[in-house]
Amino acid sequence: MRLLTAADMPRLMEIVVQPNVLEALSFEIRRPTVEEVISGLTLAAPGTRTEVFGIAAGDGKLLGTVALADQHPVNRNGFLTNLTLIKGAPFGAAMAAVRWILDHGFNVRNLHRIECIVWDSNRITPILAKRIKGLVLEGKKRQAVWRQGRYMDITIYGLLREDYGKRN
Numbered sequence: 001m002r003l004l005t006a007a008d009m010p011r012l013m014e015i016v017v018q019p020n021v022l023e024a025l026s027f028e029i030r031r032p033t034v035e036e037v038i039s040g041l042t043l044a045a046p047g048t049r050t051e052v053f054g055i056a057a058g059d060g061k062l063l064g065t066v067a068l069a070d071q072h073p074v075n076r077n078g079f080l081t082n083l084t085l086i087k088g089a090p091f092g093a094a095m096a097a098v099r100w101i102l103d104h105g106f107n108v109r110n111l112h113r114i115e116c117i118v119w120d121s122n123r124i125t126p127i128l129a130k131r132i133k134g135l136v137l138e139g140k141k142r143q144a145v146w147r148q149g150r151y152m153d154i155t156i157y158g159l160l161r162e163d164y165g166k167r168n
Contacts, residue, residue, distance in 0.1 A: 055089075116157045
């Protein structure tokens with residue numbers, strides 16, 4: 001895992017232009033441009049801090065991204081976001097990235113709580129969530145977001161520092 005740099009942008013473009021990734025990252029009724037998606041992945045909202053990390057293979061080739069963003073800096077809440085993988089990337093890479101970002105959030109960023117919001121079209125993140133000890137299913141919001149031409153439910157998972165510290 002490493003922070004993305006300008007040198008990663010060509011590979012990030014390759015990942016983002018995959019139809020499933022571009023659609024999954026689209027928040028608007030119109031399909032965004034690749035440049036808009038990359039901007040959304042790498043820019044933080046005012047008053048917050050977002051770190052975007054590249055998920056790299058053993059040879060250094062970029063497989064995807066994962067980000068940790070401040071949700072509420074005063075309360076020390078953050079959220080895991082923008083987990084993207086190139087088609088065919090190993091599941092273990094996603095699992096390692098999620099574990100790494102949680103460790104980074106609690107031990108480097110000193111967060112109290114990390115939240116993960118999953119769209120109902122996402123099939124991988126719920127599998128990852130079930131494998132992270134202490135990550136709790138906190139609820140579901142019905143038809144909460146407009147994605148891929150329809151309203152989708154979102155599922156919310158949360159992990160507290162105290163529960164993360166109890167993991168094996």
